[in-house]
Amino acid sequence: MTPNPPTSPSVGTAHERLLHSGSYLGDASICANFQWLHEGRGHMLVHVPEAASEVIPLSLPKDPAILSAIVRIDRDDFWLMADGGYHGPNKVCKDILDVKPSCALSDPGFEPVMSDFPIVLQTLEQFTQRCVTLGFSSGKSFFSIDHNGLSCFKLRHKLFEVHSHRPGTSHSLLAGEPFSFEHWPLTKERNHAELLALKNTYRILPPTDYISRLPLPAYNVTGDLIQPSAYRHSLQGAVAEIHFNLLHWGIGGAKHNVYGGRIVLICVLVPPTPQSTAGKKRGLPLHLDTDVTPSYKCARI
Known part of the structure; x- marks a missing residue:
């Protein structure tokens, strides 16, 4: 079992900053400052300037609230690869356009943020209980249990978005750029043609417009954007400050209430600890005589 890393100065700094942000889920007092707002066929959680009363304010923000937490990105329930681990059409994803890379988020495992994680879960639970469709049961896609029997919650990333052809605005990428359709990493290369077929209609974008033309808004400990090919080894098992929208x-058909967390920003605070793997013992000769046929029985070092 990998030991928990010691408290990082960056974790303490981020924790202190988020405590004063008004959107940190580890602070249970923020609940009164958020309200659900109808949007399309569902709802989004929005922030209200003052504590919401029993009567919903006549004027609510038009943008979803951005919630924050410090968590560990789970190693096992990790599908935050560039293509979400897409192998081809299946019951969940009819095509690559349906792919939404996701991950489970768990207890970071060390203070000062470990004590906050139960409050994070309780705050999210309160939010979800305030927005239900009558006669519908609770879906299980948002909250989950990890392999140790501990509670987690899940977030996803919207990978594709329809082009918004605004005058004077270009979202095209050069074919040689690491974030282009041509260079986008795939779990199965056979899906490359399917990906390229979307190029003229869709663009690879984060769920918000403030990071134009870039995919997952995830940054490493030095503040550099993580490239798609590095998502797994940079994020899987990392402790991160994460910001997201909450939707319902x-x-x-199934009569289920479904809640989804849509990733806005990920900032890695403690990189993943490399997993030790027991390699096979290999025998090497201590001296190689080029005039003699090599023997398979070699001295071990």
Whole structure:
């Protein structure tokens, strides 16, 4: 079992900053300052300037609230690869356009943020209980249990977005750039043609517009944007400051209330600890005589 890393100065600094942000889920007192707002076929959680009363204010923000937490990105329930681990059409994803890379978030495992994680879960639970469709049961896609029986919650990333052809604005990428369709990493290269077929209609974008033309808004400990090919080894098992929107919708056929967290920003605070793997013992000769046929029985070092 990998030991928990010691408290990082950056974790303490981030924790102190988030405590004063008004959107940190480890602070239970923020609940009164958020309200659900109807959007399309579902709802989004929005921030209200003052504590919301029983009566919903007549004027609410039009943008979803951005919640924050410090968590560990789970190693096992990790699908935050560039293509979400897409192998091809299946029951969940009819095509690559349906792919939404996701990950589970768990207890960071050390103070000062470990004590906050139960409050993070309780705050999220309060939010979800305030927005339900009558007659619908609670879906299980947002909260989950890890392999140790501990509670987690899950977030996803919206990978594709329809082009917004605004005058004077270009979202095209050069074919040689690491974030282009041509260079986008895939779990199965056979899906490359399917990806390229979307190029003229869709663009690879984060869920918000403030980081134009870039995919997952995830940054390493030095503040550099993580490239798609490095998502797994940079994020899987990392402790990170994460920001996201909280959404709700109902599935009519199954009569389920579904809640989803949409990633806005990930800042790695403690990089993943490399996992030790027991390699096979290999025998090497202590001296190689080029005039003699090599023997398979070699001295071990």
